[in-house]
Amino acid sequence: MPYTSELNELIKRVEATRPGRVEAKRRGEEFPLLTLKEREERLKKYHPDFKKGSRTEIRVGVNKGYSISPEIVHLLEAKSRVNPDVIDLNKIAYKTDILILGGGGAGTAAALTAQENGVKALIATKLRHGDANTMMAEGGIQGATKGTKDSPYYHYLDVLGGGHFKNVPELAYTLVTEAPKVLAWLENLGCMLTKLPEGQLKSLHGGGTCRKRMHYAADITGAEIMRTLRDEARNRAEDIKVLEFSPAVELILNEHGHCAGAVLYNLETEEYFIVKAKAVIMATGGSGRLHIQGFMTTNHYGATGDGLVMGYRAGVKLCFLHTVQYHPTGAVFPEQAEGLLITEKFRGAGANVLNIDGEQFVNEREPRDVESASFIRECDEVGKGILTPTGKLGIWLDSPMIDILMGEGAVKREFPGKFILFKRFGIDISKDPMLVYPTLHYQNGGLEYNSLCETSVPGFFAAGEVSGGVHGENRLMGNSLLDVTVFGRIAGVSASLYTKDKAKEGKLNLDHVRRYHKELEEAGIITDRVAPMLLPDYSNPKVRERQLTAHYVGTIR
């Protein structure tokens, strides 16, 4: 749907202020950045994390008393999908050295290094291999690679500043020092990172960076990384097996308390089956599809926080889940594109953000949480948001500036994916601005782990978005693709080493699930909720009413 005549009228105000703003940009004049203190105030007043009712205490498990989003607490305070007394753990369907849960970036990277360390890996994943948040990342991957102006020292400072200085230092250290190595690894695998003619990696700023260290592959960086890693895994199919449409629903421990496999669910035949392994890596990614506080999301269909639930039941602590990342620029128009991510790179390339009068109200390169809070303030408090035909509020993102600053055709060249997409909807984003609003984007926290990807349960490793600590309370753009490749690779190595000298054979059990159920009961939580969720529920309620003989377990039929 092209812009309505009302919106076209409003666009004129944006056009009116554009020449002045472009001039200012050329002179290097920026809308002033907020000081650390101002940032803090803005967050406290306007960020959804601080809204009343945005947190609830968890009543059971190792983090009893920790307050996080109620949508996640609901899943933690739910029963297993399997009855430990009914399922037969002696019927083993698959045996492997390492079982990797999740075929996204972290899981696939782990499989590759595991294979290089001489062990067999089995990836069990919910949808197809690569149907994952990694595939969707657009903007880029950070890494200090240009020694004439940048170093891991500055990268570290940026990571901590973004994370409100709460990050686990050892994890942040690993992230920034491994970054150049991981980029070289990707280059060597044939990943088409965007380069200058002489071979230098092109790099841009991202929110909260002090040096331009956002490397990218046009505007589909994650897809390029994901499809390269997946292709490489398929080349090693002898040692890396993949089970698609087979999400994990529960971890299995053994008599020594070591993690020794998982219960998988075949989404198509609706069977549960057992995988026995010497070590398990959790790489199930994030939880945007929980639609926290009703926000729209950028995440893929399977991002339902399953790994948190399974890990928590097995006794692994959760951390940094009290903050949730909203991406400031999710599309709010046209309706079909709602929630879709408009990469931060648009702002990195110079596009201003503007209110209904075409005025700037915040620097476009504040960290994500501050930027989002500023949009919410401008819409809800200042009242200068732009009303869409479906009654939503939005902010202008002035993409045409990029063509003016970088030369005609720049938007089309640098953002081919978004350009084509909006074109199909009848909007030329090199001529007209886009309407955006914050959208649920990233699970800042997750399972607690260390820089070797070990968790508190022997034989159980975690990597990627499912884990927490490296980004502190807020992740910066480009540090997550980095996170999943860095820690995915480490998890593969650590788990391989573990299988060789620490893993102990033993009888399988689901006693932790029994204990957890008992704890729920003791806490007075009587519920028929089940978790993990596996898939969100987008069914039509009217259809559901007529499905007289259908039976839903949680959200799936």
Added chain:
Amino acid sequence: MEVEANKKEELVPIFIMGKRYEVPASLTIQKAMEYAGYQLIRGCGCRGGICGACGTVYRFPGSYKIEVGLACQTVVQPDMYLTQIPFFPATKSIYDIEKVKPAIETLVKNYPELLRCLQCNTCTKSCPMDIEVMDYIAAGMRGDITRLAELSFDCVMCGLCTSRCPAEICQYNIAILGRRLYGKYVAPRAEHLASMVREVEKGKYEQMLRQLMDTDEETLKNLYSAREIEPEQGDEYWTPKDKTYL
């Protein structure tokens, strides 16, 4: 609000695998299927036009034309009759990226059927991403790895081209082989990256980083606030004033 509610209710007929459903006119095919009562397992991944899970073909009554689209990106149109093709068997050659050459021999050895292309252009017409599929296949037949990589870059590997190719070619797997050959062997290497890796491995940043890790929050905040910011419009060769930590 009233008007809006009415507007939302405007329903159009579509035919999902031949069966008629009435769905709101503003929905994508994907959301329309959910509205109709489907719970998607196959044919739905990113919901954002990049994973290629949701390739869909459709026609309109009275027209011979086969139309294609990604279900998550295509808005329903009245009377369209459609089916998703969530999976189509494909060939995938196994190769060792370390041992192959960026040349036509590699493409032909791994995918001999490449040379069977009839240049019928069906693949291009079946691509929901508007990629010049036949042209990248032609580039492959000429051994032009660069062109193959560039032309196929936006491929989401949905497989619609493959489902219709009379020469039984699996275009998208040839394309990714081409892109990886390009990325690894044809594109010039990033020298600055290699030298940074050497410096990190030599431990050049070790001490300064360890020092930062032990610094208290107040000092960190000051260091953070005092960072020199590279100007947005500065060029590749900008250097900071303070080079102590480079």
